[in-house]
Amino acid sequence: MTATPQPAHEPKKWRRPLGIQLRSQLSAPTGDYRWVYLWGWPLRVVHWASAAAIVVLVVTGLYIGRPYFIISGEASNHFVMGWMRFVHFVCAGVLVAAAILRFYWFLMGNRYERFGALFPVSRKRRYDLWRTLRAYALIRPDEAPKYLGHNPLQQVAVTGVYVALLVIICTGFAMYGQATPDGLIARAFAWVAPLLGGMQVVRFVHHVLTWCIIIFIPLHIYLAIRHELLDHGATVSSIISGGRFVSVREHFEDA
Amino acid sequence: MHGPSTHPWVEGETLGTHLEERGVDRREFLTFCGKMVAILGLANSALPRMAEALQSIKRPSVIWIQLQECTGCVESLLRSAEPTVGDLVLDVISLDYQHTLMAAAGSDLERALQSSMAENKGKYVLVVTGSIPTKENGIYCTIGGRPAQEILEEAAAGAAAILAVGACAYWGSVQAARPNPTGAVGVRDIIKNKPVLNIPGCPPIGDVITATIAHYLTFNRLPEADGEGRPLFAYGKRIHDQCTRRSHFDAGQFVEVFDDEAARKGWCLYHVGCKGPATFSPCPIFLWNTRTSWPIGAGHPCIGCTEPYFWDTMPPFYDRLPGVVGFGVERRADIIGATLAGAVTAGIALHATATGIYQLRHRRQAEAAEGAATAAAATKEDSSNG
Ligand code: HEM
Ligand code: SF4
Ligand code: SF4
Numbered sequence: 001m002t003a004t005p006q007p008a009h010e011p012k013k014w015r016r017p018l019g020i021q022l023r024s025q026l027s028a029p030t031g032d033y034r035w036v037y038l039w040g041w042p043l044r045v046v047h048w049a050s051a052a053a054i055v056v057l058v059v060t061g062l063y064i065g066r067p068y069f070i071i072s073g074e075a076s077n078h079f080v081m082g083w084m085r086f087v088h089f090v091c092a093g094v095l096v097a098a099a100i101l102r103f104y105w106f107l108m109g110n111r112y113e114r115f116g117a118l119f120p121v122s123r124k125r126r127y128d129l130w131r132t133l134r135a136y137a138l139i140r141p142d143e144a145p146k147y148l149g150h151n152p153l154q155q156v157a158v159t160g161v162y163v164a165l166l167v168i169i170c171t172g173f174a175m176y177g178q179a180t181p182d183g184l185i186a187r188a189f190a191w192v193a194p195l196l197g198g199m200q201v202v203r204f205v206h207h208v209l210t211w212c213i214i215i216f217i218p219l220h221i222y223l224a225i226r227h228e229l230l231d232h233g234a235t236v237s238s239i240i241s242g243g244r245f246v247s248v249r250e251h252f253e254d255a
Numbered sequence: 256m257h258g259p260s261t262h263p264w265v266e267g268e269t270l271g272t273h274l275e276e277r278g279v280d281r282r283e284f285l286t287f288c289g290k291m292v293a294i295l296g297l298a299n300s301a302l303p304r305m306a307e308a309l310q311s312i313k314r315p316s317v318i319w320i321q322l323q324e325c326t327g328c329v330e331s332l333l334r335s336a337e338p339t340v341g342d343l344v345l346d347v348i349s350l351d352y353q354h355t356l357m358a359a360a361g362s363d364l365e366r367a368l369q370s371s372m373a374e375n376k377g378k379y380v381l382v383v384t385g386s387i388p389t390k391e392n393g394i395y396c397t398i399g400g401r402p403a404q405e406i407l408e409e410a411a412a413g414a415a416a417i418l419a420v421g422a423c424a425y426w427g428s429v430q431a432a433r434p435n436p437t438g439a440v441g442v443r444d445i446i447k448n449k450p451v452l453n454i455p456g457c458p459p460i461g462d463v464i465t466a467t468i469a470h471y472l473t474f475n476r477l478p479e480a481d482g483e484g485r486p487l488f489a490y491g492k493r494i495h496d497q498c499t500r501r502s503h504f505d506a507g508q509f510v511e512v513f514d515d516e517a518a519r520k521g522w523c524l525y526h527v528g529c530k531g532p533a534t535f536s537p538c539p540i541f542l543w544n545t546r547t548s549w550p551i552g553a554g555h556p557c558i559g560c561t562e563p564y565f566w567d568t569m570p571p572f573y574d575r576l577p578g579v580v581g582f583g584v585e586r587r588a589d590i591i592g593a594t595l596a597g598a599v600t601a602g603i604a605l606h607a608t609a610t611g612i613y614q615l616r617h618r619r620q621a622e623a624a625e626g627a628a629t630a631a632a633a634t635k636e637d638s639s640n641g
Contacts, residue, residue: 065575066589067526070517071507080507138609178493181481181535190482198568199533200559204576204588211592215599222603230610 036148037243038112046102047239050165053094054213060088061210092172099169102162112149112254118159120152128152128253146231148244148252161216164209171206175199270344271310279340284310287340294466294541295478296488308473309344317348317380317468318371320410322403323396323430323439324385328421331458332465341465348468365399372413380471381414382464383407383442386423386430390438404445411446416477419443420464422457422560429457432566443484452477453484457560460541463489483563485535494531494557497539500524513554524551528573530559 039047062068063084071078106115120129128145129152135144136153145151150158170192177186178199193199227233234244246252265273274284288306292299321329333342359367372379385403388395393402411417419442422428430439443451454463467486470478478486495501503509504523511517511526523529534557538549551557559569571578579588 062589067507067509069507070509070511075502075506075508078506078508080505082505084507138606138613141613175532178533179496181491181493198562198564200530200568200577203533207576208579208588208592211588211595214592215596218596218600218603222607226607226610 032248033245034248035243036246037110038149038238039242040105040109040113041242042101042105043109043113044239044242046098046105050095050098053091053098054217056091057088057095058210058214060084060091061206064088065207065210089176092169092176095165096169099165117149117155118162120155124253125152129156144231145253146251147254148246149254151253157216157220161213164212164216168206168209168213171196171202171209174202175206267313269310270312270348274340274344283340287344288469290462291341291466291469294462294488295470301473305469305473309469312348312472316375316378316472317345317382318368318375318410318414319382319384320368320406322383322385322398322407322424323388323437324421324423326384328384328423328456328458328464331456332461341461345465345468348472362399368410372410376413378415379413380416380418380468381410382418382420382468383410383424384420386427386439386441387445388430388437388439390436395437395439407442407445411442411449414449416471417442417446417449417451418454418464418467418477419451420454421459422455422565425453425455426563429566431564450477451484452480452486455485455490455561455563456536457565459561460489460537460543462541463537481535485561489537489541490535490561492535492537494534494536494538494551495529497537498523498531498551499539500551518554521554524554524556526575527556528571528575529556530562530565530569530572531557533569534559534562536561 064081067081071080105113106118111117120126128147131140131143131145132151132153134140135142147154170189173185174189174192177183177189180186193202196202196205224235224239227235228237238244268276271284285302285306288302288309292302292305295301332345385396387393387403387407389404393404396403398406419425423430423439424442426441426443427435427439430437431441441453443453452467454467456463463486466488467478470476478488480486481490483490495504498504500521500523503521504525508520508522509517509526510522510524513527525532529551531551536557538557539551542549542552556573558572559565562569574587576588579591
């Protein structure tokens with residue numbers, strides 16, 4: 001059968017789950033396509049550099065927090081914690097560089113990358129946040145608003161990750177500075193410990209946020225793949241290629 | 256070794272003569288000054304200057320008041336195996352008022368304080384140990400019927416310099432730990448118009464106290480301090496960065512429980528809650544009790560006693576990070592984190608399955624509809640043909 005699927009039996013109509021159709025069921029848009037460029041190269045560099053850095057930071061960080069294997073023999077023959085901390089600090093440097101580039105791109109990027117894309121502000125966007133939430137909860141998948149860039153829920157999630165990373169960077173440097181208390185880093189981050197209530201709280205926050213990031217990773221990957229497979233959202237490919245094809249007839253809230 | 260005083264301080268006598276009378280020879284005195292110079296991290300050239308300055312002191316120049324406290328700081332100073340030259344020096348320069356050490360008691364004592372403060376107005380170093388209770392007008396600590404705050408304010412008014420010795424005088428210590436029933440605060444919370452030098456520790460190392468006073472008496476100014484008002488010569492570095500067990504930390508060798516093989520080998524106490532990585536103190540260098548040992552050296556993790564609010568911020572003393580309260584029992588963040596991560600992964604699997612079911616149903620339905628439509632079309636064709 002080649003006919004486009006028509007909603008049959010009007011009375012017993014299933015809610016058409018737009019958000020979660022199989023590929024074969026998507027009314028493959030015909031006609032003209034256009035290429036939309038979403039993520040500039042700086043943004044993609046930021047994404048992949050920080051992704052790699054974060055994975056290493058999590059692994060080394062959890063070792064620093066709870067050395068999960070113990071080395072025997074002469075201390076002078078080993079430097080395990082030393083290397084873990086060294087690698088942690090190098091990756092911290094990568095993360096900070098990525099953060100600086102990201103900040104620059106908030107100013108210079110396109111509309112999907114700028115400050116404006118950080119948070120759903122307008123009434124319409126906030127309503128879309130609600131609609132997206134309902135779609136993800138499989139309550140009204142048919143009402144999911146379509147976005148080219150991040151939808152409002154993604155915006156909130158990404159902003160949350162930015163905040164978490166910013167806090168993890170500040171707490172990290174506050175700890176790092178203690179080794180050289182009269183150094184530049186110690187002085188630049190001297191405000192952190194009093195604000196949080198002492199160095200141990202700083203450690204604790206750094207540690208808890210690590211777990212928040214660990215939890216974010218599978219969610220992020222799942223939703224990205226899901227979006228790619230089910231909605232033709234090109235989420236995965238666009239963070240590699242930078243953009244996606246869209247039918248000129250398709251409507252997007254942020255086009 | 257110097258026995259108890261048989262020679263009381265005579266009016267007009269210099270400290271130098273006094274020490275001689277008590278059997279301290281010049282070499283011993285210079286050794287003491289040399290130690291002070293070393294602790295303060297001064298150049299050797301400071302030695303003659305310090306010897307000269309200390310020697311020629313002619314009057315009691317330190318007034319020591321003890322407020323809401325346990326006397327531990329004075330104990331730390333004096334309970335060395337033998338009275339040192341430093342003890343004698345302190346004994347003499349703080350002759351006029353020191354509750355614990357003075358022979359006088361009662362109103363005699365209070366009169367001694369009053370007259371000493373009046374005579375040396377603007378010239379004495381005020382040493383304070385103990386916190387200041389502020390609730391209920393300070394009735395939780397009164398001396399001679401007067402609340403601690405009043406005594407402190409009066410003594411501070413005529414002081415040339417103020418030393419807050421010990422965690423209590425610094426920020427309140429155990430009395431100020433939550434819920435702080437007496438409203439205890441440190442000296443810096445009461446005296447705002449004069450710089451206060453804090454010598455933290457619960458108690459601080461005696462040598463640090465002595466050296467700070469020696470510095471003041473020599474140079475007429477307090478040693479350089481960090482942002483918290485702690486002298487840098489003593490509190491400028493972390494325990495962790497001076498620790499004798501640090502090589503085991505870097506190697507990845509940790510004590511896991513107090514009676515394991517690693518503990519016997521003297522490995523790092525990080526995992527059993529050492530707060531050395533967050534604590535600034537000279538314990539590993541100056542050592543305790545006339546340089547006998549120090550806590551980590553003896554196998555106990557640092558509890559961070561020189562850091563402000565450590566009773567509330569450093570626990571648990573035998574675990575690295577605070578537990579997460581609000582989960583019935585205190586749980587480690589790692590357990591909660593791992594549980595949540597597992598739950599989220601399970602949630603993802605569930606969500607993916609639900610999505611699959613949803614789609615399957617939709618496809619079946621679409622197929623059924625298609626089938627019905629084809630059948631209908633076929634019937635229609637048939638009837639029109641027929
Ligand atoms: C995604 C980013 C990061 C993650 C997941 C992470 C994770 C961790 C974890 C779990 C710990 C152990 C905490 C504890 O239990 O005490 C730790 C320690 C630490 N982290 Fe990070 N961290 C990150 C970024 C940073 C950054 C940007 C810095 C900045 C310099 C940093 C500096 C430190 C320091 C100084 C320590 C203490 C290590 C020590 O001196 O012993 N971290 N990190
Ligand atoms: S025992 Fe404590 S201070 Fe010493 S290296 Fe280990 S963690 Fe650091
Ligand atoms: S090792 Fe730590 S807790 Fe112990 S006396 Fe020194 S600073 Fe205080």
